[in-house]
Every structure is written in structure tokens, then in C-alpha cells.
Amino acid sequence: MVAKKRTILIVDDEINLVQMVTDILEAEDFKVLPAYNADECLAALKKQKVDLILLDLMMPKVDGWMLHRKIKESKDWKDIPIIILTAKTDALDKNVGIEIAKVSAYLTKPFVPQDLVNKINEILNK
Amino acid sequence: MAKKKDADTGTGNKDDRLSEKGTLAGLSVWHLIWIVPLIVAIFYALWDFIEVHYFTTTETTSMRIVYSVRGTTVAFVVTVFAVYYVLRAQNRQEQKLRKALTELQALDDTKNNFLSNVSHELRTPLTTINGYVKFMLSKKTGELSENQERYLRIMSEECDRLQHHIEELLFISTLESKPMVLKHQNINLMELAEKIKARMRPKAEQKGIDLRTEVKPGLTMINDEDRVFQLVSNLVDNALKYTNEDGKILLTIDKVGDDIELRVTDSGIGIPPDKQEKVFERFYQVDSSVSRKYGGTGLGLAICREIVRASNGNIEVISPLPKDSLKDLGVRSDEDIVGTMFDIRLPVNLASKNG
Numbered sequence: 007m008v009a010k011k012r013t014i015l016i017v018d019d020e021i022n023l024v025q026m027v028t029d030i031l032e033a034e035d036f037k038v039l040p041a042y043n044a045d046e047c048l049a050a051l052k053k054q055k056v057d058l059i060l061l062d063l064m065m066p067k068v069d070g071w072m073l074h075r076k077i078k079e080s081k082d083w084k085d086i087p088i089i090i091l092t093a094k095t096d097a098l099d100k101n102v103g104i105e106i107a108k109v110s111a112y113l114t115k116p117f118v119p120q121d122l123v124n125k126i127n128e129i130l131n132k
Numbered sequence: 133m134a135k136k137k138d139a140d141t142g143t144g145n146k147d148d149r150l151s152e153k154g155t156l157a158g159l160s161v162w163h164l165i166w167i168v169p170l171i172v173a174i175f176y177a178l179w180d181f182i183e184v185h186y187f188t189t190t191e192t193t194s195m196r197i198v199y200s201v202r203g204t205t206v207a208f209v210v211t212v213f214a215v216y217y218v219l220r221a222q223n224r225q226e227q228k229l230r231k232a233l234t235e236l237q238a239l240d241d242t243k244n245n246f247l248s249n250v251s252h253e254l255r256t257p258l259t260t261i262n263g264y265v266k267f268m269l270s271k272k273t274g275e276l277s278e279n280q281e282r283y284l285r286i287m288s289e290e291c292d293r294l295q296h297h298i299e300e301l302l303f304i305s306t307l308e309s310k311p312m313v314l315k316h317q318n319i320n321l322m323e324l325a326e327k328i329k330a331r332m333r334p335k336a337e338q339k340g341i342d343l344r345t346e347v348k349p350g351l352t353m354i355n356d357e358d359r360v361f362q363l364v365s366n367l368v369d370n371a372l373k374y375t376n377e378d379g380k381i382l383l384t385i386d387k388v389g390d391d392i393e394l395r396v397t398d399s400g401i402g403i404p405p406d407k408q409e410k411v412f413e414r415f416y417q418v419d420s421s422v423s424r425k426y427g428g429t430g431l432g433l434a435i436c437r438e439i440v441r442a443s444n445g446n447i448e449v450i451s452p453l454p455k456d457s458l459k460d461l462g463v464r465s466d467e468d469i470v471g472t473m474f475d476i477r478l479p480v481n482l483a484s485k486n487g
Contacts, residue, residue, distance in 0.1 A: 026260045030263060064326075091261075117263075118266060119266050
């Protein structure tokens, strides 16, 4: 089976963390695009089709929720599933994320890599 | 045996301290209102008596009226002054204390924000390290030699431990900024005990400790499952830490009256009576040499107390163990064992006591 590689965009200002997630997802045969801030994220989205976005909440300047709204308000990108990947463990943030923002999943750092891979597969194969 | 009542600690203390100060020789306004007139009245009665009996020859009703009116007036004026003085002193003292309290609260907020920020900052690098370690352990990056796998496994375990400590720190710092909110879930206690046993078994086996559970069949309670799990597993973890090799630990869950009784008994080193209250304080460990030997953040039991408090329950520590408990534990009474028991009572239904 030669399926087209799925593309995942990871948005996080932590360079090493982005690298780690990239390595792990590439081993699972995903194509991974890194973006270290909101501008890079939007630029990457304009350039190519993305199957899923991993989004950090706490980033300088434009934070995760603002970026999330921008993506969901655009008609080209509003159907891209988003997984929030954050160090915020507040139940409130999580509830806002799932119930109001309707994100596909909400993972808190530190997460087990296999959990992330499973979540991505689960969402993409829906 | 030390009792850890939950109602007598906490925020109430601050207010008590406020009202204690600002009094006249330890007397409150309400004392003064009757004590001052009483003293003045006695004084005038004596004066009256002396004057009438030793200095005047004739006693008239009008003189008596003059004396009593004079006495009452003086008593009234003196009382008003005393009350005014005490209220003013009290007010000043209260203002001082309130100011100190506000400053302390600000300091406490700073500390909590700091703790929460630090925990977040610690998490990000840990995520990366943990991610790579587990990634390599999954052998997706290639085969590992036996030694490499062993090293990585140890690194992975230590990452998990570090993560656990950070979670504890974060948990306790959020608790101080907002109260714990418990979910109302139906908990099957037999399953809960099994889960705890499964989680703790590797550690127990490593130390050769016999970990048993005894749960009355069919018991359920309504409380927050994650929090009750955290509560009991913290206590078992604590018991594992302070029990020597080949020791015994027993977890029993039973129903006593309207409460669920959870007991964690161990054949460990025990807790001296004068330290039994203190083990529930944050960061407290019985002594620093012990903490170096046994490790831990000293937050486990503080978290336990917070969970029990939020559930309107009670937790107490019993050490050394009485004979009956030693027998239940399966230890002969001639063995030289101190042991500790944590006895928790939680309401069967969280809602019934929260109302």
C-alpha cells in the first residue's frame, strides 16, 4: 500500500520539543512541518495542504487560542483537525478547548509519544 | 495517637488571631461592659458605707439618692471611656493585622505563581527528554544492546518520577489559589483497590514487601475517583517508602456507620508521637536524614489531607500499632515492630455532607 504521506504541522516555540515530535512522527511515516510561531504557521498553511495541526497554547505574541481562532475562521482551513499540545493542565483550559473551541484532542505536556501517535491516527482515520 | 481534625485548622485561625488582640488586659468589650460598672458600684458602696458610718451623724434618704446617682453616673462614664479605649485599640490592632495579612497573602500569591511557573518551565524540557527516551525504548530508532536498554529503562523510570514530583508541586500550588473541586462519581472500591495494587506491585516486589488488600465486597462510594486513587496510592507509596525489606503493608476498605473507612497499615519504622501532626504539613519530613534516605518531596501527605478535607472526611495517624492491628497485618507481637496506620473516614456520598 503506497498511501500518500500525511502532513502534520506542529506549532510550538520550543525548538527541541518540535524536533522530538518531528523525529517521532517521521518514524511513524508522517510528513512533519515545523512552525515556531503564528506567522510561520499561517505561511506554511498557505503554501501547502495540511492534514492535522499540533498547536501549543503558550507562545509569545500570538498565543495558541488566537491562532486557533484565525485558522477556524478561514474557510480553507476550518476543517483541519487541531490537537492542542500544552503544558497548561488547568481543567478550565481543557474544558474550554474541548467544549467551546471544539478541538479534536487536548494533550498535556509531558505526554507519552505513543499516546500522541495513537491520537493522531485515531483522528486521521475517522 | 494523634488526631487530625479537619475543622480546627485552616482559614479560621486568621480571624481568631485578629479578635484576640486589641483588648484591655485580655478583656473584651463585653467583659468591660459589666466588669467596670461592677467595680465602680462596689467602690461606691464601700465609700457610701464608710462615709455614712464614720463621718456623718445623720443619715438621710436624700443623701443615699445623691450617692447612688453619683455612683451610677461615674460608673457609666468610666464604662464608656473603657469601651471607647478598647474599641479604638482593637481597631488599630485589626488594621495592623489586616495589613500584615494582605502582605502575607501577596507574598503567598507570589510564591504560588512562582511554583506554578517553575513547574511549567520544568515540564517542557522533561517532555522532550522523556519523549526521546521512550522513543528509543520502543526500538523504532534501531535495536538496542542489553545494557543500552537497561540504561534507557532507568532513565525512563526516573523521568516518570521527576514528572510525578512536578505534578505534585503544581497540584499543591493550584490548590492554594483555588479550592479543590471534586467530581461526583460512583466508585467501585474493590476495583479501586485492585488498581492501586497493580500500580504499586512492582515497587513492593522490588523491596520484597508483602502488599495485601482487604475490601468488603460490593462496597461503593460517591467521590472523585482520580482524587481517591491519588489519596490511597499516596498513602501506600508512603508506606512503601518507610517499610523495610520483607515488611508488610495492608490496605483495608470497610464501611463504618455512614462512612467509608480506608486504612493503610504498615510494619515500617513508625512515626514518633510528637511528629504525627506535622507529617501532614507541606514539605515536612520527620527528619532530614530520613528524607535523604527515603526521598520524596514531602507533599504526598499534604495532598492527602487536602483531598480528605475537600471531601469532608477525617484522617488520623496511629503509631506505634496496637496489638490488633499487628495481628491483622500478620506480624507476631513479639517481633520488634513499630508500624504506622493511616485511618481515613470519607462520607459514602460526597453530596450528602457537602450540602
